[in-house]
Amino acid sequence: MKKIICFFAACIFSFSASAQLIVQSGATLYLSGNALVVLQDVNLVNDGTITVAAIGRFSFTGIANSGISGTQQPAFNELKIAKTGSNKLLLERAIDVNGKIPSISFSSAGNFTDNGALKELYHEYISCLNPAVTPCSGSYEVKDYTILFNYSDGRKIKLTFLGAGYDINNKSRAMLRMSPNEDPMTKQ
Secondary structure: OHHHHHHHHHHHHHHHOOEEEEEOOOOEEEEOOOOEEEEEOEEEEEOOEEEEOOOOEEEEEEOOOEEEEOOOOOEEOEEEEEEOOOOOEEEOOOOEEOOEOOEEEEOOOOEEEEEEHHHHHHOOOOHHHOOOOOOOEEEEEEEOOEEEEEEOOOOEEEEEEOOOOOOOOOOOOOEEEEOOOOEEEEOO
């Protein structure tokens, strides 16, 4: 009986563990050429250095949530997120994609400037189908937990935000969760 209980305890523990790719402090993960790193339901912990060649790629796939964390900011040339269902890639630290940190700025006059953030938030992984693939600026409207981005070149994109933790008295929050994946957008 004791062996059976130990077996079940080991099974329960193994199902709750998650895989991690850890780049330790002082270590360098170097991708050369057209290297592709696919992390299927694997967390990336970067405490060292990740160096990606001009055509190297990282892809986060799978049926469970994954995260990017660590003490050092990882740099990606190309980052693909292809999670199924409502699963997410959780950013626990800032990342650098293609030499810049994706960002978006808003003005109180109703204008925005997109520097790659909407491409990541829109979650269309086939570039030719993603209307936000090209950064631009334009005007925005907020209606019922939806932000409508009207690009100056005529494109229109809708993104949802849940309003979880929203406080009407704090109109300058440090973080807002956007898109169906609840991606965190932090104030810089």
